[in-house]
Amino acid sequence: MRYTATGLLVAMAGVFTLAHFNEAAHPAWGYVLAFAEAAMVGGLADWFAVTALFRHPLGIPIPHTAIIPENKDRIADTMAGFLRDNFLTPLVVARRMRDMNLARAAGDFLIERREGEIGRIRAGAAELFVDLLESLDPERLGKQVRAGLAKQAEKIDVSPLLGKMLETSMADNRHRPLIDAMIRWAGLTLEDNEEMVRDMIQARANALLRWTGLDERLSNSVLDGLYRLLAEILVDPQHPLRGKVEEGLAKFAQDLQHDDEMRAKVERIKADMLANPALGEWWMGVWERLRHALIEMARNPQSAMAGQLGSSMQELGKTLREDPALQLQVNRLARRTLVGVAQRYGEQIVQLVSETVKRWDARTITGRIESAVGRDLQFIRINGTLVGGLVGVTIHALTQLF
Incomplete structure (x- = not known):
């Protein structure tokens, strides 16, 4: 599209040159000349405007150009403020959640079947089991796992x-x-x-x-x-x-x-690691790997675990879909939970967005915004060229009439 817009501008320059040398041959060439001249002006003006958004035209540091790179931090704060004011305030979250029946939607998801013998309940059970594993407190269950693994590692x-x-x-x-x-x-x-x-x-x-x-x-x-x-x-x-x-x-x-020397060195390192309380987080990583293995088992629709969970979750899905009282309780809990998350962590989420954008270099943010807008930027140039030409020929026609 950039080549198309630039090619149209070059074509207008060619038409202008041709019309300029043939203007005296026929009055119609005057209209062609006016169209091409105004089209070049419009195309160049819109090229300047589009370019000035993202960079300095021709590399010349003209004031009020390269607007997005120069105002990157302000854009980041504006985006964060928009996210906070429109999505992450407790009042907004509560209002959006009030009309949503999450419990019934969850029940429909668990019961609805896919193509073939395996229903969506199988995959839903796996996801729910994943959520259960995610919610386990590593400080409670993880310490027991850590102690058992430490004893085995010593042997x-x-x-x-x-x-x-x-x-x-x-x-x-x-x-x-x-x-x-x-x-x-x-x-x-x-x-x-x-x-x-x-x-x-x-x-x-x-x-x-x-x-x-x-x-x-x-x-x-x-x-x-x-x-x-x-x-x-x-x-x-x-x-x-x-x-x-x-x-x-x-x-x-x-x-x-x-190598006996290498093996002895590794054993000393192992002993130091086991005796060092500062490496407790490493043991928590061992638990995380075990937890991920369980998650993988749950996500296997052919495993016995997925099948057992599927039967239980299917009953839960029917209850969620058919029991209005349970739906009310679940929806109220979900609404309160999300409102609490917005109230407690909304500022941190907004700050994360702002700091992430601020950490982007000017070239990165310019490229991402320019790619997101895409073809429309070049259509601005094309439209500017054509509209400028139409305005030019209109003005020329009015001058001829009056």
């Missing part, structure tokens, strides 16, 4: 187990996504710290390089070389440096299984 020689896991992963090439992620992380880290790297290189450059300005070129060359190296490693599975990393991982896996 396990983890070094051979870790080595075998690493060796098996490498045999199945499952370690490559990890290496790819490390390379991407290195690239992003380098990108975030470009200025620091440039300063380090320039600080170590001699006076002659700084005087001639070659230190900046040197730092650019070093950074470009590092980016190119990371890109080559990422796209080339046979890259020599990737091979060196895999050799190191293979040796590490062997040492974990067969």
Whole structure:
């Protein structure tokens, strides 16, 4: 669409040139000339207006241009205020919830069947079980799980187990996504710290390089070389440096299984971890993995758990759909819960939106808004060109008449 709008403007310039040289040949060329001239003015004016929203036209810092990047923080605060005033105030939430029958909707969802033998109740049961697992307090149930796992971990020689896991992963090439992620992380880290790297290189450059300005070129060359190296490693599975990393991982896996010194070191680390109370959160991560495994079981429609929950949840769905008193209680609870969430956490949610937008760089927010508006921006230019031409030919016709 950008090419179309620009092409139309160029076409008007061509028509203007043609009409200018043939104006004396026939009075009709005067109308064509007026149309093309005004169309160019309208198209250029709307190009300037559209461009000024997102960037400086032609890179010239004209006042009141690049409006969105220059006012990014104010836009973020306005968006956050709009969200707060229209969605996250307790009064608004309560008013919107008053006309909603969530209980009946939940009952319909649980009972309604999908295509085939398995009803939506099966999937609904899985989701409800997921919600139950999500609601478990890790400080209560997780502590018991943590204590039991700690006792079992003391009895396990983890070094051979870790080595075998690493060796098996490498045999199945499952370690490559990890290496790819490390390379991407290195690239992003380098990108975030470009200025620091440039300063380090320039600080170590001699006076002659700084005087001639070659230190900046040197730092650019070093950074470009590092980016190119990371890109080559990422796209080339046979890259020599990737091979060196895999050799190191293979040796590490062997040492974990067969090197007594390495195994003793791993056992000391394990003992230190088990004795360190500051690593209690790590044990909670173990519980989280177990919980996710249970969630996966619940989401399997062929499992016994999903089937048992399905029967119970189907009865619950019928009750929710047919019992007005229960619907009233459930809807009231849901309304109070959501109103409480809005009242307690509304400001934090709004602040999260505002801070997220403020953290975006100008190029990011400009690109996202421009992409969201999309084709309509270019239609503004096209319409400006055509409307300008029509206004121009109208004015020309009026001048001829009067």
